[in-house]
Amino acid sequence: MDAICVENLRVIFHTGKETINAVDDVSFSLRKGEILGIAGESGSGKSTIAAAIMGLVHPEEGHIYFNGRDLTVLRENEMREIRGQHIALINQEFSSALNPFRKIAPQMRDAISAHRKTSRKEAEKHAEKMLGIAGLESPRTILEAYPHQLSGGMKQRVMIAIALSQGADILIADEATASLDVTIQAQIIEVLKNLNRTMGTSIIFISHNLDALETIAGRIMIMYSGRIAEIAGSRELFTSPMHPYTEALIAASPKPFCVPSPIPGRMERNAGTFSSCLFAARCPERTKRCLHERPPVFRKGERYISCWERCDE
Ligand SMILES: Nc1ncnc2c1ncn2[C@@H]1O[C@H](COP(=O)(O)OP(=O)(O)O)[C@@H](O)[C@H]1O
Numbered sequence: 001m002d003a004i005c006v007e008n009l010r011v012i013f014h015t016g017k018e019t020i021n022a023v024d025d026v027s028f029s030l031r032k033g034e035i036l037g038i039a040g041e042s043g044s045g046k047s048t049i050a051a052a053i054m055g056l057v058h059p060e061e062g063h064i065y066f067n068g069r070d071l072t073v074l075r076e077n078e079m080r081e082i083r084g085q086h087i088a089l090i091n092q093e094f095s096s097a098l099n100p101f102r103k104i105a106p107q108m109r110d111a112i113s114a115h116r117k118t119s120r121k122e123a124e125k126h127a128e129k130m131l132g133i134a135g136l137e138s139p140r141t142i143l144e145a146y147p148h149q150l151s152g153g154m155k156q157r158v159m160i161a162i163a164l165s166q167g168a169d170i171l172i173a174d175e176a177t178a179s180l181d182v183t184i185q186a187q188i189i190e191v192l193k194n195l196n197r198t199m200g201t202s203i204i205f206i207s208h209n210l211d212a213l214e215t216i217a218g219r220i221m222i223m224y225s226g227r228i229a230e231i232a233g234s235r236e237l238f239t240s241p242m243h244p245y246t247e248a249l250i251a252a253s254p255k256p257f258c259v260p261s262p263i264p265g266r267m268e269r270n271a272g273t274f275s276s277c278l279f280a281a282r283c284p285e286r287t288k289r290c291l292h293e294r295p296p297v298f299r300k301g302e303r304y305i306s307c308w309e310r311c312d313e
């Protein structure tokens with residue numbers, strides 16, 4: 001069963017003189033109860049996918065199915081309901097998402113009562129419980145605090161608790177731990193894994209940090225310049241990467257005791273306008289075909305890969 005199914009998604013940004021194909025013909029699904037990781041260099045379209053699912057940007061083409069409904073055709077008020085009750089986004093902006101002049105308690109109460117009728121007391125009890133689930137040790141103290149009295153990691157947990165208290169069954173974490181220090185990052189990842197295990201929350205975990213993804217994701221989708229390079233089970237991806245870009249990305253990822261080998265060249269930032277493999281310019285295995293023909297996303301059992309050389313039989 002899919003929690004979310006994305007089909008042929010294309011998102012284009014028009015800025016002054018430029019047209020940016022941020023997401024180009026991307027299809028994938030988030031299965032119910034899984035943690036799907038999305039990785040890729042900065043600018044590869046990860047946040048745009050998240051924004052499209054949240055209804056914050058309007059795709060040029062494609063469909064996003066949730067419980068049989070196509071989210072891309074919903075009106076803003078219908079989408080607002082989905083955002084509040086079913087799909088929540090947590091990102092790096094957790095500090096600005098909280099009102100600095102109000103204590104956590106009323107902010108959480110508002111979030112809870114926006115979608116369902118509850119007494120003040122019930123709402124606070126619920127908030128307390130969710131803060132506990134988000135790994136905060138003394139929820140009462142947190143409820144009575146102002147945001148500035150909390151650390152970054154605590155604020156991020158409050159954001160997770162708010163998402164949960166609204167009943168979100170799908171969580172999208174977009175670089176949600178990126179600004180936190182390593183130990184706190186690991187703790188937040190544990191909280192998310194716990195949620196997934198105990199409450200069955202389906203999670204999309206977006207990160208440019210492969211190590212973080214390896215510890216949390218069951219499957220990983222690798223994005224390159226707005227397109228899918230590869231989708232594979234986390235274990236399979238790291239033990240036997242199929243796409244040359246995945247291989248390069250793993251080799252380039254920082255390791256505590258080894259010098260990483262950076263990928264030569266730069267990522268083209270404008271997919272869609274190229275009828276080639278976008279990685280071809282940087283790929284050690286490119287052939288003529290790669291430069292002239294866009295590879296489709298091939299299916300290999302449970303894996304998906306977009307590469308002529310590694311897939312064509
Ligand atoms: N609001 C926007 N307006 C114009 N271009 C954008 C906007 N948001 C993202 N982009 C562009 O779309 C591409 C994908 O960006 P993004 O989805 O943020 O990538 P990632 O999250 O992987 O770093 C980039 O080239 C980026 O510059």
Ligand SMILES: [Mg+2]
Binds near residue numbers: 046
């Ligand atoms: Mg991003």
